[in-house]
Every structure is written in C-alpha cells, then in structure tokens.
Amino acid sequence: xKEVEQDPGPLSVPEGAIVSLxxxxxxxxxxxFMWYRQYSRKGPELLMYTYSSGNKEDGRFTAQVDKSSKYxxxxxRDSQPSDSAxxxxxxSHQGAQxxxxxxxxxxxxxx
Amino acid sequence: ETxxxxxxxxxxxxxxxxxxxxxSSQSGHNTVSWYQQALGQGPQFIFQYYREEENGRGNxxxxxxxxQFPNYSSELNVNALELDDxxxxxxxxxxGTSYGYTFGSGTRLTVV
Numbered sequence: 001x002k003e004v005e006q007d008p009g010p011l012s013v014p015e016g017a018i019v020s021l022x023x024x025x026x027x028x029x030x031x032x033f034m035w036y037r038q039y040s041r042k043g044p045e046l047l048m049y050t051y052s053s054g055n056k057e058d059g060r061f062t063a064q065v066d067k068s069s070k071y072x073x074x075x076x077r078d079s080q081p082s083d084s085a086x087x088x089x090x091x092s093h094q095g096a097q098x099x100x101x102x103x104x105x106x107x108x109x110x111x
Numbered sequence: 112e113t114x115x116x117x118x119x120x121x122x123x124x125x126x127x128x129x130x131x132x133x134x135s136s137q138s139g140h141n142t143v144s145w146y147q148q149a150l151g152q153g154p155q156f157i158f159q160y161y162r163e164e165e166n167g168r169g170n171x172x173x174x175x176x177x178x179q180f181p182n183y184s185s186e187l188n189v190n191a192l193e194l195d196d197x198x199x200x201x202x203x204x205x206x207g208t209s210y211g212y213t214f215g216s217g218t219r220l221t222v223v
Contacts, residue, residue, distance in 0.1 A: 004153075006153070008151065034211060036214075041216070042216050042217075043113065043115075043117075043201050043203075043214035043215050043216045043217050044154065044201070044214045045113070045214070046206075046211050046212070046213070049211045088153050088154075090153075096167075097144070097156075097159040097166055097167030098144070098156035098159065098167060098169060099144075099146075099154075099156065099212065100156075101153030101154050101155075102153050103151070103152055103153050104151075104152070104153050
C-alpha cells in the first residue's frame with residue numbers, strides 16, 4: 001500500500017463548477033500538507049501549504065486537512081479553463097527531508 | 112518563472128551510458144532536493160543536499176549520485192543507465208524554513 005493515495009482521474013468538469021480533489025494517507029506522522037499544480041511540460045508549482053489540521057483559503061482555492069481521518073482535500077471554486085492541469089498532493093513530517101507525493105489527478109475544465 | 116533553472120531540458124541516452132543533470136537557483140538556497148517523476152506518477156524523492164553534504168536519500172541505488180556546489184547549484188549523476196530510468200527529473204529548493212519547495216521545470220530523460 002502506498003503512503004499517499006490519490007485518484008489519478010482523469011476528471012473533467014464544466015467551467016464554473018466547484019472541483020473537489022482528495023488524497024488519503026497512512027502515515028500518522030505527516031504534519032505538513034501541500035497541493036501542487038503541474039502543467040504539461042512544467043515542474044510542480046506550490047498552490048497551498050497547510051500545517052496540521054484545519055482549513056486554509058487562498059482566493060478560489062481552499063485546502064482542508066482532517067488528520068483524524070487521514071484525508072486532505074483541495075476545493076477550486078469558479079473553475080477556469082486555465083485550471084486544467086495535474087494536481088499533486090504532497091506531505092511531510094517534522095525533520096523529514098522528503099516530500100511524499102500522491103500520483104496526481106489530471107483535471108480538465110471545459111469552456 | 113520559478114527562478115530554478117534545470118539543464119538540459121531534454122536528453123536521449125543509450126542504456127549503459129552515464130548522464131549528468133544540472134540545477135541552479137537565482138536566490139541561492141542551501142537545501143536542494145532531486146526527484147524522479149515517471150510518466151503518470153507523482154515525483155519520487157531521490158536525495159537531498161544541504162550545505163554540500165547529502166542529507167537524506169530515498170530508495171534509489173548508488174548509481175544515482177549528486178553534488179552541491181558552494182554557490183548552491185547542484186548536479187545529479189546517473190551511471191549505467193537503464194530503460195526504467197526514463198523519466199522527468201526535477202530539482203527543488205526549499206523555501207526558507209518551511210516545507211514548501213520551489214521546483215524547476217525538469218529534465219526529460221529518455222533511455223533507449
């Protein structure tokens with residue numbers, strides 16, 4: 001079993017829809033949770049960074065962490081065609097050198 | 112742009128050959144990590160360098176090695192290339208003391 005599970009999709013939604021992306025994990029030591037966006041032929045770009053449980057909002061993006069369920073989510077409101085990309089969740093714990101990534105979810109927003 | 116530069120952008124090598132990939136940051140961070148991203152997968156941690164010393168390693172064989180230079184640029188070397196080494200290789204610099212990392216656009220390595 002992988003440490004971080006993420007549905008690879010693909011996920012296709014109409015423009016303006018609310019998008020929900022999710023990851024589950026097995027390592028209870030994870031404390032730092034990130035969402036990265038990766039466009040084709042580019043490296044991952046940090047979107048959201050959260051420490052421990054709770055919600056964090058940044059513009060159209062909201063990240064949620066539920067450590068009791070080992071479940072994290074990213075919500076995108078008023079989705080735009082420019083949001084079409086692969087979304088990667090990533091996690092780490094105190095003192096760790098590495099990020100552990102999910103497989104990534106490929107998202108397409110249709111005009 | 113992210114301020115992290117990787118070269119070359121694309122590379123084709125033959126099985127058994129050796130390859131060197133390079134990475135640099137405009138901002139001069141002292142912690143750099145390398146990741147391997149196979150097609151359709153998330154990045155996998157190869158190793159990290161801090162102040163020119165290896166500071167952690169993932170599940171990769173010794174034929175994957177690295178260097179970090181005094182100007183904080185870095186190299187990834189892979190010996191005895193195998194077909195399964197075909198992937199996007201990403202370097203990432205840590206953003207301050209947080210666990211957020213800034214990635215380069217990667218080097219696409221194809222082994223034939």
